[in-house]
Amino acid sequence: MLRFILLASFCMTCVTSVYGGTPIAVPDTMAERVKACTICHGAEDKVGRDAYYPRIAGKPQGYLVNQLRNFRDGRRYYQPMAILLENMSDEYLYEIAQYFSSLRLPYPAPEQIPMQSEEIELAEHLIYVGYPGRNIPACSACHGDVLMGIEPAIPGLLGLPRAYITAQLGGWRNGGSMRGQVPDCMSEIAKQLTDAEVNAIAKWLANQSASGEPRPFSTLLPELVHRCSQNIMANGSKE
Template sequence: MNVRDILKTAAVFFGWRSVFVIFTLLALRPVTAADAAASAPIPDTLPQRMAACTACHGDHGEGAADSRFFPRLAGKPASYLARQLHYFQSGQRRYAPMQYITKPLSPAYMREMAEYFSVQQVPYKSSPVPTLPTAVLQRGEQIVMQGNPSAKLPACQSCHGKQLTGVEPNIPGLVGLPYDYVSSQLGSWRTGTRASAAPDCMAQIANRLSPDDITAVSAWLASRQPPADTHAQVAGSVNPPLACGVLGAKGDGA
């Protein structure tokens, strides 16, 4: 296990403060020739600055292969990514490591980070899918593609695009996301630890989903292979069925 793996594991299981303990211990150990070589000046490049992100989200934002909770950033709309960084910074979206990382960042820097990951083109990683009855996956497919009118649930694809690759500038893709990440985020909207601009349509939807619905939707999405074209659809290509604060007056995020 390398230093990156140690820091990532510490942040997830023991909290972000544990990372500082590890840094302190590393700093106190005897200096070796390898340490001296490693102390050479680090180039000030944008990829180098993104190291705090890529330690968990993959070298190019492709998502961590060994984790079910660190999502893909690559190729997502820049405005969506920048908005999420702002939400972490303001506490509107709560996750201690991300809140700590974003605290000192300027809006311009967060936008620069978002644009960097939005143009990354890397293959999608597959993630584990729980073994569930076929009927559960079929239920997930129905909700995602057709919705559930009796529960006032619109189809996921009505906002996230027919191919579920997202819509510019503020609607993220759902393909390629791990089961645990999707289910945890829907749970976060239900509990209020994740929120968006009012009216928060995703909070409304998450609270209309039953726990079984969340399992079905998360599993079906995680089981999907990405389409040939994974780019987000152009702005205005969907007609959202709910009023969403992130989409603005035009309904397309502009």
């Protein structure tokens, strides 16, 4: 019986081939629909082939929705993304964010950038303690104690290449990342950082292996919620 079924399906395949040339089976899946994304951001278990295409798998959905909308609406400026998303609805962007957010894929091995012990100390102080006197909170205060982000809209900081982190912090400092969001807490914080501090943070983060899950919203301190409300709440929910 099984043989018969196999034979029958083989024949049907042949018939299709004869009449349809070389038919391409297009899976009705999100993975197929987002091929335009994964060509740069890497399919499935890969980060981008290039340092400037960050991993998006497993990032909080609200964060991804915010970024997609920011790119589309010109608040975060990167022309290739803006062109790609130009004619897409909020609903579809939400679905795309949900898809990437739901991916649980292994992280790449961390980079191995040599660091002096003072540099490591500086990075760890910034990341876990901050400099309240300079109005610089600890990175972990917003990005979670394991630096994997906080639901629904704060991204994790691990599993990203150093070049990308440096570029993003640079963007925050010179106002190139985001336009017109006031107040813009990440920009304020980045502007407080020295070049040496940016370098130390970027190296240190890239050297860590990523593990763990984004933390729940309740772990965020009320004063930081207030300070960063624009960044973390603005578009985080589906409209």
